[in-house]
Amino acid sequence: MDAAEYPQPVIDSIADHIEEILKLLGEDPRREGLVKTPVRAAKALWFATQGYRGTEEETVGDALFTAPSGGMVTVKDIEFYSFCEHHILPFFGRVSVGYIPDGKIIGLSKVARLVNLYARRLQTQERFTQQVCTAVQRAVGAKGVIVMCNGQHLCMKMRGVEKQDSSTTTVAVCGDFETDSSLKREFFEML
Numbered sequence: 001m002d003a004a005e006y007p008q009p010v011i012d013s014i015a016d017h018i019e020e021i022l023k024l025l026g027e028d029p030r031r032e033g034l035v036k037t038p039v040r041a042a043k044a045l046w047f048a049t050q051g052y053r054g055t056e057e058e059t060v061g062d063a064l065f066t067a068p069s070g071g072m073v074t075v076k077d078i079e080f081y082s083f084c085e086h087h088i089l090p091f092f093g094r095v096s097v098g099y100i101p102d103g104k105i106i107g108l109s110k111v112a113r114l115v116n117l118y119a120r121r122l123q124t125q126e127r128f129t130q131q132v133c134t135a136v137q138r139a140v141g142a143k144g145v146i147v148m149c150n151g152q153h154l155c156m157k158m159r160g161v162e163k164q165d166s167s168t169t170t171v172a173v174c175g176d177f178e179t180d181s182s183l184k185r186e187f188f189e190m191l
Contacts, residue, residue: 006043014042048083051120059117060139063107070143072183074098074190075111084155085122093151093167095132098187099142100176106140114139125151125170133172144176146187 015038022029022038029038076096084091095115118131133147149170156166177183 006046011039011042011046014045015039018042048081049120049122051117054117056114056117056135056139059113060106060110063110064104064140065107067101067103067105070101072098072100072186072190073105074187075108076191078112078115080115080119080128080149080151082119082121082123082125082128082151084153085124087155087159088122089154089158091123091125091151091153091155093149095129095147095149096187096191097132097136097145097147098177098190099136099140099145100183102141102143104140106136110139111136125149125153125168129170130172133174137174142175144178144180144183145172145174146177146184147172148188148191 018038018041019029022034027034029035074096075098076094078095078097079092080095081090081092083089097111097115114135115132118128118135129147129149132149133145136142136147137145150167151170152167156162157164173184177187
């Protein structure tokens with residue numbers, strides 16, 4: 001994201017709030033290391049939440065293609081970065097998506113872009129996983145979609161219970177994956 005993509009009035013407003021937060025935390029936002037921090041942090045937050053400013057339709061565009069086969073398509077280990085909506089702390093991990101085409105396939109990079117669209121918002125991992133599943137289903141009209149997400153949450157690692165090795169796995173399914181356990185098994189074996 002370049003400077004032209006940052007709406008200056010919004011960035012200035014966010015920066016003002018961050019400066020006030022720094023003061024409330026006991027910091028002096030005028031000290032050398034923090035002078036530019038409010039603006040840098042505002043731009044970082046704007047970038048990290050860009051999912052609010054996109055749509056599925058814009059993300060997919062015209063990257064749908066006729067598919068001669070109905071075999072499962074799997075895109076594995078798509079990294080993501082998000083913010084926990086409860087603490088506004090990062091969580092991150094990997095998402096794997098499988099779908100059964102019904103005459104159409106989607107450009108592979110568009111699957112990763114749909115992941116980013118929903119990751120770049122304040123989220124819960126459970127909702128994020130379901131949103132990716134639903135988005136792929138809507139985009140491609142698949143017979144079925146399955147999404148597995150494995151995430152690590154800083155709200156569990158650096159505060160609260162402070163469990164450094166913990167991770168969370170969520171799965172969302174729709175269509176044929178809801179009723180056909182052999183399809184689920186095939187997907188998990190591919191991973």
